[in-house]
Amino acid sequence: MLTILKTAYTDTRASDLAWALGREPLPALAVLDLQLADARVQLRLLGASHQVLLEEEQGTCSETVACIPGSSTPLPLGVAKRIGDWEYEFAAHVETLSHGSFAGRAQELLALVSEHPHGLAGTFPGSPHAFTAMLAQREHGQVRWRTWHAYPQEGRLVATRTRVGVRVAAAL
Numbered sequence: 001m002l003t004i005l006k007t008a009y010t011d012t013r014a015s016d017l018a019w020a021l022g023r024e025p026l027p028a029l030a031v032l033d034l035q036l037a038d039a040r041v042q043l044r045l046l047g048a049s050h051q052v053l054l055e056e057e058q059g060t061c062s063e064t065v066a067c068i069p070g071s072s073t074p075l076p077l078g079v080a081k082r083i084g085d086w087e088y089e090f091a092a093h094v095e096t097l098s099h100g101s102f103a104g105r106a107q108e109l110l111a112l113v114s115e116h117p118h119g120l121a122g123t124f125p126g127s128p129h130a131f132t133a134m135l136a137q138r139e140h141g142q143v144r145w146r147t148w149h150a151y152p153q154e155g156r157l158v159a160t161r162t163r164v165g166v167r168v169a170a171a172l
Contacts, residue, residue, distance in 0.1 A: 002114035005029045005045060005122040014094055014156040016067040017049060017075040017149065021088070023064045026051055032120040036138035043134045043145070045122040050132055050147050054164060058085045061164055065092075065147065075158070089163045094156055102129060102155050109133055109148050127152050141165055 028044040044051040049066035061083055065075065079090040097105060106129040113119035113133040121133035129152040136145040142165030149158040
């Protein structure tokens, strides 16, 4: 699903992004509710980037990657945590692209996500290449999502990858 977000473009630099777990739902400009087997996933586009809410029998997980005023947790390159019975893994990567490469990559990602039944993308006013896109799936008993945050004015694309699944006991 592709939507035009009706808000000012607030997180205008890749370095403004912060990461947080466990935040309450923030006001969303667009939402996609998904049922992935026994997991309920809500993809939320914020004026300042994204939030994913996951609910399963084992519990809940809330991930926020956004421009969060007063946040002291910058976007990490990687995180691995235990959340109750779950293992949570997060990774982020920042790409710097030329103007031409950026436009092509933006179009490719927007097409991929907007045509996917578990995808949500939103473009910001002022630039067709200023967007946030999210794609979720369930695979091998785990819920996974990927996100892309585009900053055309600096030629940067921030990609994140998250995996949440039940901890597997080590073999003895």
